[in-house]
Amino acid sequence: MPNPTAAMLVIGDEILSGRTRDANMYHLAGELARHGIDLAEVRIVSDRREAIVAAVNDLRATYDHLFTCGGIGPTHDDITADAIAAAFGLALHIRADARDILAAHYARSGLELNAARLRMARIPGDAVLIDNPLSSAPGFSLGNVHVMAGVPDIFAAMVAGLLPRLTGGTPLLSQTLRILRGEGEIAGPLAELAADYAALAIGSYPFVKDGVYGANIVIRGQDKALVDQAMTRLARLFPDSQL
Amino acid sequence: MPNPTAAMLVIGDEILSGRTRDANMYHLAGELARHGIDLAEVRIVSDRREAIVAAVNDLRATYDHLFTCGGIGPTHDDITADAIAAAFGLALHIRADARDILAAHYARSGLELNAARLRMARIPGDAVLIDNPLSSAPGFSLGNVHVMAGVPDIFAAMVAGLLPRLTGGTPLLSQTLRILRGEGEIAGPLAELAADYAALAIGSYPFVKDGVYGANIVIRGQDKALVDQAMTRLARLFPDSQL
Numbered sequence: 001m002p003n004p005t006a007a008m009l010v011i012g013d014e015i016l017s018g019r020t021r022d023a024n025m026y027h028l029a030g031e032l033a034r035h036g037i038d039l040a041e042v043r044i045v046s047d048r049r050e051a052i053v054a055a056v057n058d059l060r061a062t063y064d065h066l067f068t069c070g071g072i073g074p075t076h077d078d079i080t081a082d083a084i085a086a087a088f089g090l091a092l093h094i095r096a097d098a099r100d101i102l103a104a105h106y107a108r109s110g111l112e113l114n115a116a117r118l119r120m121a122r123i124p125g126d127a128v129l130i131d132n133p134l135s136s137a138p139g140f141s142l143g144n145v146h147v148m149a150g151v152p153d154i155f156a157a158m159v160a161g162l163l164p165r166l167t168g169g170t171p172l173l174s175q176t177l178r179i180l181r182g183e184g185e186i187a188g189p190l191a192e193l194a195a196d197y198a199a200l201a202i203g204s205y206p207f208v209k210d211g212v213y214g215a216n217i218v219i220r221g222q223d224k225a226l227v228d229q230a231m232t233r234l235a236r237l238f239p240d241s242q243l
Numbered sequence: 244m245p246n247p248t249a250a251m252l253v254i255g256d257e258i259l260s261g262r263t264r265d266a267n268m269y270h271l272a273g274e275l276a277r278h279g280i281d282l283a284e285v286r287i288v289s290d291r292r293e294a295i296v297a298a299v300n301d302l303r304a305t306y307d308h309l310f311t312c313g314g315i316g317p318t319h320d321d322i323t324a325d326a327i328a329a330a331f332g333l334a335l336h337i338r339a340d341a342r343d344i345l346a347a348h349y350a351r352s353g354l355e356l357n358a359a360r361l362r363m364a365r366i367p368g369d370a371v372l373i374d375n376p377l378s379s380a381p382g383f384s385l386g387n388v389h390v391m392a393g394v395p396d397i398f399a400a401m402v403a404g405l406l407p408r409l410t411g412g413t414p415l416l417s418q419t420l421r422i423l424r425g426e427g428e429i430a431g432p433l434a435e436l437a438a439d440y441a442a443l444a445i446g447s448y449p450f451v452k453d454g455v456y457g458a459n460i461v462i463r464g465q466d467k468a469l470v471d472q473a474m475t476r477l478a479r480l481f482p483d484s485q486l
Contacts, residue, residue, distance in 0.1 A: 018273030030261030116430030187359030
């Protein structure tokens with residue numbers, strides 16, 4: 001059975017404006033590979049409601065899962081819950097279970113559960129809450145859309161809580177051979193290898209370091225014996241140029 | 244006149260599989276902001292021809308510019324030029340000007356211009372070449388689609404050569420105030436400020452550091468006087484909690 005497929009939607013101007021370098025994409029991609037869910041596409045859109053709604057409806061229809069990050073805090077630019085509700089044609093109200101979680105958290109902290117913070121208890125429909133062990137305000141899963149926070153520590157904690165709930169597949173295994181030769185030298189034999197192992201994904205990622213050309217050849221697949229076999233053949237093809 | 248808009252398409256399994264952390268997106272986003280081109284969306288797709296063609300045709304129709312990175316090297320998994328040609332309904336042949344550039348480069352290096360390397364001289368239609376001062380194999384601009392390499396140093400060099408050719412707009416200015424208070428405390432006044440300065444984008448980016456909650460409030464806009472004015476008002480709102 002093929003692995004479930006997934007897309008990720010990153011919501012926020014901070015990456016598009018060049019202010020912030022992504023961390024969540026990198027984290028989720030690794031976690032999904034280990035869990036056997038194939039991440040097939042990522043989109044980053046700005047904090048505009050129409051852009052979020054369009055991307056959510058496109059991606060949730062195309063993939064088995066959609067993971068979003070960003071835009072579920074208490075400030076005016078946090079519009080993800082509104083956009084998700086709109087995408088599903090649902091109303092967005094404060095839900096008692098989410099409010100209780102926030103009330104308990106702020107009571108412990110001695111802080112007021114004011115109107116801004118109560119916005120974080122707005123959960124659409126019968127969405128299942130995603131636990132936030134750091135700052136309590138929950139994410140949620142609505143159908144196949146999993147809505148999480150953008151702060152990297154909180155995002156990672158939510159992913160850790162969510163993934164065990166999702167049926168995974170076979171983890172994607174990956175082996176890398178670093179070859180100190182230009183891609184143009186290795187392309188021919190590499191293409192033959194790739195043709196012989198059509199069930200594997202063989203990628204070549206070139207680099208230039210201190211004026212020296214090289215490439216990391218990555219062999220990915222679900223069948224460990226097959227990955228090992230292809231890697232053995234690859235290593236024999238270029239015995240003198242490996243790092 | 245509003246700034247030109249842009250999207251970026253990152254092509255490559257290495258980011259989706261969690262192997263590589265993006266660098267090109269972060270670089271391009273910053274360069275475009277300085278050049279006055281508004282980056283509105285980024286997509287990352289895998290090395291599958293149909294996925295690339297669909298994304299290219301969607302994004303080039305939606306935005307003034309589309310910048311792609313990745314997949315233009317000599318190996319079997321470099322299929323971007325093929326996909327771009329297919330998206331435009333063009334054939335893909337070796338073009339003399341590109342072949343001459345490669346021939347001169349490999350002659351200087353004492354390396355053979357073999358079949359794999361010649362693949363990098365395949366340029367669709369009347370595309371304008373994008374200079375590659377590092378390893379010579381050119382990128383190209385076809386209509387509003389700018390096709391560049393994925394190796395970060397080469398990508399950055401291509402962007403530096405390309406951007407002066409593109410009409411920019413007003414650079415996006417940005418000022419940040421770091422506030423050591425939870426977002427829930429500042430959300431109310433911040434929403435009022437955002438409503439009063441509708442021409443600016445005011446974003447709140449929360450963080451948790453050593454158990455302390457804070458937020459970076461970023462004010463972005465094209466009018467320096469207006470950004471200054473809003474920032475002055477913001478700083479007066481939270482005089483005691485700035486870092």
